[in-house]
Amino acid sequence: MKIFTNRDEATSLFFSRAGKLGLLLLCVLIAGVSAHAQTFSVIHAFSGGGDGFNPSAGVTIDAGGNLYGTTTEFDLGTAFQMKRRDGVWILSTMNNVGPAPQARLVFGPGGALYSTVQTGGQGNCTEFGCGLVYSLRPPGTFCRTVSCRWDYSNTFEFDGANGNQPGFVDPTFDSAGNMYGTTSQGGIYSSGNIFQLTRANGIWTGTSLYDFNTADGSYPYSGVTLDAQGNAYGTTWLGGLYNDGTVYQLVHSGSGWTLNTLYTFQNSADGENPVGQVVFDQAGNLYGATQAGGAGGGGTVFELSPSGGGWNFTVLYSLVGQNDGPVGSVTLDAAGNIYGTTYADGAYGYGNVFKLTRGNGGWTYTSLHDFTDGSDGANPVGGVTLDASGNMYGTAYQGGPTHCPQGCGVVWEITP
Numbered sequence: 001m002k003i004f005t006n007r008d009e010a011t012s013l014f015f016s017r018a019g020k021l022g023l024l025l026l027c028v029l030i031a032g033v034s035a036h037a038q039t040f041s042v043i044h045a046f047s048g049g050g051d052g053f054n055p056s057a058g059v060t061i062d063a064g065g066n067l068y069g070t071t072t073e074f075d076l077g078t079a080f081q082m083k084r085r086d087g088v089w090i091l092s093t094m095n096n097v098g099p100a101p102q103a104r105l106v107f108g109p110g111g112a113l114y115s116t117v118q119t120g121g122q123g124n125c126t127e128f129g130c131g132l133v134y135s136l137r138p139p140g141t142f143c144r145t146v147s148c149r150w151d152y153s154n155t156f157e158f159d160g161a162n163g164n165q166p167g168f169v170d171p172t173f174d175s176a177g178n179m180y181g182t183t184s185q186g187g188i189y190s191s192g193n194i195f196q197l198t199r200a201n202g203i204w205t206g207t208s209l210y211d212f213n214t215a216d217g218s219y220p221y222s223g224v225t226l227d228a229q230g231n232a233y234g235t236t237w238l239g240g241l242y243n244d245g246t247v248y249q250l251v252h253s254g255s256g257w258t259l260n261t262l263y264t265f266q267n268s269a270d271g272e273n274p275v276g277q278v279v280f281d282q283a284g285n286l287y288g289a290t291q292a293g294g295a296g297g298g299g300t301v302f303e304l305s306p307s308g309g310g311w312n313f314t315v316l317y318s319l320v321g322q323n324d325g326p327v328g329s330v331t332l333d334a335a336g337n338i339y340g341t342t343y344a345d346g347a348y349g350y351g352n353v354f355k356l357t358r359g360n361g362g363w364t365y366t367s368l369h370d371f372t373d374g375s376d377g378a379n380p381v382g383g384v385t386l387d388a389s390g391n392m393y394g395t396a397y398q399g400g401p402t403h404c405p406q407g408c409g410v411v412w413e414i415t416p
Contacts, residue, residue, distance in 0.1 A: 038368050038392075038414045038416060039414065040369045040376065040412060040413075040414050041412065041413045041414075041415070042375060042377065042400065042411070042412055043082070043089040043411050043413045044089060044410060044411040045375070045400040045401050045408070045410045046071065046400060046401070046404075046408035046409050046410065047401060047403055047408060048401075048403040048404045048408045050078075050093055051080065051091055051093055052070075052071025052072075052073060052077065052078035052080065053071055053073055053403075053404050053409060054071060054072045054397050054404065054408060054409045055071045055381075055396075055397060055409050055411070056070070056072040056100075056101070056168070056381045056395075056397055057070050057101065057103050057104040057105075057115075057168070057170075057382045057395065058104050058328055058382025058383045058384065058385055058393075058395060059082075059393050059394065059395060059411065060104055060105050060106060060107070060385065061385055061393065062107070065084065065387060066081060066082065067081070067082040067089075067385075067393060068080070068081050069082075069104070069395060069411065070097060070102075070104075071101075071409070072100050072101060073100070075099060077096065077097050077098060077100060077117065078093050078097065079094045079096075079097045079101070079105060079115075079136055079150070080094060081094050081150075082411065089411075092148070094136055094148075094149065094150040095136060095152040097115070097117065097134055097136070097152060098117040098119075098120040098132065098134060099119050099120050099128065100117060100119065101115060101116070101117045101118075102116075102117075102118055102167060102168045103115045103167075103168055103169050103171075103223070104170045104382065105136070106170050106171050106172075106173075108171065108177070108179065109173065110137075111138070112136060112137045113136040113137075113150075114133060114134070114135050114136075114171045115133070115134060115170070115171065116132070116133050116134075116166040116169045116170075116171065116181065117132055117134065117166075118131050118165050118166060119165065121157030121158060123157060123158050123160055123164070125158075125159075125160045125165070125185070129158075130157070130158040130159055130183075130186070131183060132154050132155070133154075133155040133156040133166075133179070133181075133197065134152060134153065134154055135152070135155045136151065136152055137150060137151045137153075138150055139151065156197055156204045156206055158186060160186060161187070161188070161208065162193075162208045163186035163193055163195045163206065163208065164184075164185045164186035164187075165183055165184045166181060166182065167183075167184045167219075167220075167221035167222070167275075168221050168223075168276070168327070169181045169182055169183070169222065169223045170223040170277070172224050172225065172232075177199065178196055178197065178198050178199075179196065179197040179198075180194070180195070180196055180197075180209075180223070180224050180226065180232055181194075181195055181223045181224065182194050182195065182220040182221075182222065182223060183220075184219045184220060184221055185219070186208065186211075187208050187210075187211030187212060188211040188213075189211055189213045189214065191211070191213060191214050191217075192211075192212045192217070192219050192220045192236065193208045193209070193210060193220075194209045194210045194220070194234070194250055195207065195208055195209060196209050209232075209257045210250055210259050212239060214239045215239065215240075216239065216240070216246065216248070216259060216261055217236030217238075217240055217245070217248055217261070218236055218238045219238045220234055220235065220236045221235075221237050221275045222235050222276050222277040222278075223277050224277070225278055225286075227280065227284075230252045231250060231252055232249070233247070233248065233250075233262075234277060234278065235247050235248070235274035235275070235277070235278060235288060236248065237273050238273070240261065241264045241266075242266050242272075244265040244266065244267040244272035244293070245264075245265045245273050245274050246261050246263065246264045246265065247261075247263045247278060247288065247304060248260065248261055249262050262304055262311045262313075263311065263313045265290065265293070267293055268293070269294060269295045269300075269315060269318065270290075270294070270300065270313065271289075271290030271293040271294045271299055271315065271318075272290055272292050272293035273290055273293070274289065275289075275328075276288060276327065276328050276329035276330065276383060277329040278304070278329075279330060279332055281332055281336055284306055285303055285304065285305045286303065286304040286305075286311075287304075287330055287332065287338060288329070288330060289301045289302070289326035289329075289330050289340055290302070290326070291324070291326060291327055291343070292323035292324075292325060293323070294315065294318035294319060294325075295315075296318040296319050296321065297320065297322060297323060298318070298320045298322065298323070298324070298325040298345040299318075299319045299323070299326050299342065299345070300316075300317065300318050300319065300325075301316045301317045301319070301326070301330060301356060302314065302315050302316060303316055316338070316356060316363050317363055317365055319342060320345060321342060321344060322349075324342065324343045324344030324351075325342045325345050326340050326343070327343050327381045327382075328340065328380070328381060328384075328394075330383060331383055331384045333390070335358075336358050337355060337356060337357050338355065338363075339353070339354070339355050339356075339368075339383075339384040339386070339392065340354055340383055340384060341353050341354070341380040341384060342354065342380075343379050343380065343381060343397075347367070347370040348370055348372050348373065350370075350371040350372060350373045350378035350379055351370075351380045352367050352369060352370045352371060353367070353368040353384060353392065353412075354366065354367050354368060368392070368414055369414060371396060371399060372399075373399045373406075375399070375400060375401075375410075376396070376400075376410070376412070377395075377396025377397075377399035378396055378398040378399030378406075379396060379397045379398045380394055380395060380397065381395070381397045382394055382395050389416075390416045391413060391414065391415050391416070392413065392414040392415075393411070393413050393414075394411075395409060395410065395411050396409050396410050396412060397409050
């Protein structure tokens, strides 16, 4: 993976295997059945104007079915809201949110939306700062229009020791309202860390819970997932025994935290370089994906199952491509089926939306949509969001209208 310092680089090549030789500041033939039962629609095509361009993150859906997301332009990204009116989706820009937001917006305490940006703030890690967490709150007075500006504030600014450059990090909250996440280059060893933010009297205070040291992982680009006991789970893009990434568990014990490596990738049929978060099913199994490697070269979808005090690792499916597979997290539905996107796999090499269906002791792969780099978009970075009716939503980083050099990106919907 390569994290780019300007939009032109990012547009020409968002991810590169050459990134293993040196990570830069800032910022990946499908085997299976092509599905025709679903209907794919572009519900917004970004223009590169006030609505922004090049969305990296997926979207968040609220109880009313409204969508929320961000666009990634380097100098000043945007946060947007989409509402359906008379069968038509209408996008409004809520506010500008700082340089290169790559993470989803997440609802937190008090109904505010929280997220991270890779750079910004007053930290001295680089000339661009160390990154920050921000929040958006609905306007304090009743708004009579579709487009209502939300109140923006910097929730917390990293300083290097407690974090530096959160990547595609969606904030996670525990039942007490504490926030958790990772940064890709923070901590004592500059190999990334896991942080916690706690709030008292309206002020958020940051603590580094664990500092990666390369041997146990490095460059965690995803956020964390919490279990019922408050333990945190996540992935690192590099590091571990083979320097191809890990899956970890951070256990809360007394007043401290202990890191357990659940699996270290070997750059073989198991895959390599996981970017997205891991997710739990109802039985306590963990699911995730790797950006690269696997038998098909396009990344893998994997499962980790607790067993006898340890964890059993299984590759559920090997995607076909050129090391540009899933970047966003996978999503599970109520039946345990798995949904995800790839950055540059798919029939046309511009990424796709896929589904893995469990049955008869195995998994069946279906490509729900193969992006063509036309009006439908190209190169999805974020994952899939499901609503209560089984409709799927997401974004494509490029493609769509040609106002931007390689397209400004789109928001898409797939209906059953």
